[in-house]
Amino acid sequence: MAADIQAGLELVLDPTTLLVVVLAGIFGLFIGALPGMTATLAAALLIPFTFFLDPVPAIASIITMSAMAIFAGDVPGALLRIPGTPSSAAYTEDAFRMTQDGKGPVALGVSLVASVLGGLFGSVVLIFVAPVLGEFALRFTSYEYFWVAVLGLTAAVIISRGSQIKGGIALMLGLLISTIGLDVSIGYPRFTFGESELYRGVDFIPAMIGLFGVSEVLRNATSPIHLGPVPKVSSRGSIRESLRTVWRYKHRVGSGSVIGGAVGSLPGAGADIAAWVSYAVTKNTSRNAHLFGRGKGHPEPIAGAAAANNAGLGSAFIPTLAFGIPGDTITAILIGVLLVKGVTPGPQLFTMNTDMLYAIYIVFIVANLLLLPLGFLLIRASSLVLQVPRATLLAIIVAISIVGSFAINNGYLEITIMLLMGVLGFLLERAKIPLAPVVLGIVLGPIVERNFIQSVIKTNWDLGQFFTRPISAGLIVLTAILLFAPPVIATLKRRMRD
Amino acid sequence: MTPEASSTGTPDAGPSRSPRRVNRTDLIAGAASAVLGVAVLPAAVGMPRIAQGMPGPGLFPGIIGVFLVLFGLVLVVGALRGRRVDVEEEAPAVAGPTVSTGRRWLNGGVVLAGIAFYIVAAETLGFLVTITLVVLAVMITLGARWWVALITAVAVAFALLLVFEEGLLVQLPDGLVG
Known part of the structure; x- marks a missing residue:
């Protein structure tokens, strides 16, 4: 154990890794702080760079970047009432009203301190829960992997916000994209349209850059709204008041962290859903609930929800590390990057790559500690960051997307894939179809299919094996519960109201 | 589709609390999903089998096709019945002047055409020349000064050249001029 921690530390304290962590952190703060630019977009722009890094700095850059971006999303929420990332949306109203009351830096300070505490809690949950599940997963065969992946896909659809039918369509699109290329059973080319370059399938990296990079540029460029003037904020004395406020609502930070830790670990539910759940819980249990989201705004729900979204980030890595099943969009992207680099996330990490595992744990702690000073600097510079001209920014994102996609394989097919996926992402967003299930479908599709085909070939199509093995049966029951939970809860709610 | 078009529909349908309307976006999205599913199905059926009639490469695309049709039809029926599927939660932002529809399409078009x-x-x-x-x-389309x-x-072109060719050792196209 001590040797593992030391090996992990050596990997993280490598100068290249540290430099990558700091640069990725600043990048995450910057992109997250820009209105409408999400943590996922930042991840998509990072991927081409991670492609050229070793696995540990690659993972470290994505973890640090997302921890920073999820906090930074609160900045335009508080200043302009436009959440920078979806995970800030839950408490944007409160933060914005506090800014109008002259307390913007306090709202952001509370959110920052709560984010750091929540993030650290999420890291601890990850460190203790992931190995337990990982050990359990060592007993998995292709049958169990099939069901775990099915469970992940089901969760992605059920938990996706908005209409579940739309979540289902999104998932099927992702799965369909994942079937392009040579199939796993007999190497038959599927949907390749005679293009031999497509035999190895749709490259994950340009697909993600298109889905999140190009589509966000399109959405921003075609947005009917120009940003209004950015309010000036003076952060004098705000650090002390933020700390006092967080102390006053420490139990909210605690409950938010626990909610984030639990919700984030569900496949398909990420930081944004954790924040919404925490906001709802705070609102239902607080004596000050009548002050939330109106009047001068209130810091209490911010403390809880900001802790929840950063805690969710850490715990989203639990299914990622233990089963190789992504917990949210960012971990899905990370799994894609790892697969490209020849690392298969999953229980093998706990037996073979323990130094890498411990390095990931340490990165989580380092990233959250680094968030505190960098976050306060961002709050100071927030008005400046928001004044970066939009035209310049969007044009640069387009240029990085093009070069990044090209660099993966020195090919123009990748740029074409990026372009098409960008249009797809844009259209799906306009139709209010969520993008997260598309990514999960692309990542999990091959896992589901490969494990299914392997299993049926092993047993000569004896499908009974899928249902009679004890762990499989348990996973099926979980999937069924997940499928039937929403209608049952809806019926119960209706009964209670009547 | 224009925003104006999406607001048309049957204005009144019974004593419900909010007036029911055909949800055009859902109608189109559902129909597109169903059409895609229908297109996938024959391709899936036409794929070879592993052996003794056991399904192989076509199995998963087939299942996906069926679900695309199914989900698409549910969405279409929901849209025609005028059920509001989504709840708008976005608060109005602090907004400056709005941009005309034509201008917005031009902006998006230039981004796509550029790529x-x-x-x-x-x-x-x-x-260097192409990315510049x-x-x-x-930038000019989005309103920057020339x-x-x-x-x-x-600057962006040279910075990217430096990062990718010198830093990451990617051979970017030199072209006839380089």
């Missing part, structure tokens, strides 16, 4: 232009022209014109033109076009756009475009 397409890179695909066809980079090999001939080389990386793309950044320049996007000299700001020019300086930014050249």
Whole structure:
């Protein structure tokens, strides 16, 4: 154990890794702080760079970047009432009203301190829960992997916000994209349209850059709204008041962290859903609930929800590390990057790559500690960051997307894939179809299919094996519960109201 | 589809609390999903089988096709019945002046055309010239001053060349000029 921690530390304290962590952190703060630019977009722009890094700095850059971006999303929420990332949306109203009351830096300070505490809690949950599940997963065969992946896909659809039918369509699109290329059973080319370059399938990296990079540029460029003037904020004395406020609502930070830790670990539910759940819980249990989201705004729900979204980030890595099943969009992207680099996330990490595992744990702690000073600097510079001209920014994102996609394989097919996926992402967003299930479908599709085909070939199509093995049966029951939970809860709610 | 078009529909349908309308977006999305599913199905059925009639490559695309049709039809029926599927939660932002619809489409079109232009022209014109033109076009369309756009475009092109060719050792296209 001590040797593992030391090996992990050596990997993280490598100068290249540290430099990558700091640069990725600043990048995450910057992109997250820009209105409408999400943590996922930042991840998509990072991927081409991670492609050229070793696995540990690659993972470290994505973890640090997302921890920073999820906090930074609160900045335009508080200043302009436009959440920078979806995970800030839950408490944007409160933060914005506090800014109008002259307390913007306090709202952001509370959110920052709560984010750091929540993030650290999420890291601890990850460190203790992931190995337990990982050990359990060592007993998995292709049958169990099939069901775990099915469970992940089901969760992605059920938990996706908005209409579940739309979540289902999104998932099927992702799965369909994942079937392009040579199939796993007999190497038959599927949907390749005679293009031999497509035999190895749709490259994950340009697909993600298109889905999140190009589509966000399109959405921003075609947005009917120009940003209004950015309010000036003076952060004098705000650090002390933020700390006092967080102390006053420490139990909210605690409950938010626990909610984030639990919700984030569900496949398909990420930081944004954790924040919404925490906001709802705070609102239902607080004596000050009548002050939330109106009047001068209130810091209490911010403390809880900001802790929840950063805690969710850490715990989203639990299914990622233990089963190789992504917990949210960012971990899905990370799994894609790892697969490209020849690392298969999953229980093998706990037996073979323990130094890498411990390095990931340490990165989580380092990233959250680094968030505190960098976050306060961002709050100071927030008005400046928001004044970066939009035209310049969007044009640069387009240029990085093009070069990044090209660099993966020195090919123009990748740029074409990026372009098409960008249009797809844009259209799906306009139709209010969520993008997260598309990514999960692309990542999990091959896992589901490969494990299914392997299993049926092993047993000569004896499908009974899928249902009679004890762990499989348990996973099926979980999937069924997940499928039937929403209608049952809806019926119960209706009964209670009547 | 224009925003005006999406607000048309049957104005009144019974004593419900809010007036029911055909949800055009859902109608189109559902129909598109169903059509895609229908297109996938024959391709899936036509794929070879592993052995003794056991399904192989076509199995998963087939299942996906069926679900695409199914989900698409549910969405279409929901849209026709005028059920509001989504709840709007977005608060109005602090907004400045709004941009006209035509202008917005032009902005999006230039972004797409820029990327397409890179695909066809980079090999001939080389990386530096092509990416400069793309950044320049996007920036000017989005309202930047021409000299700001020019300086930014050249700077971005050289910065990316430095990072990718020197830093990451990626061979970017030199073109006929480079």
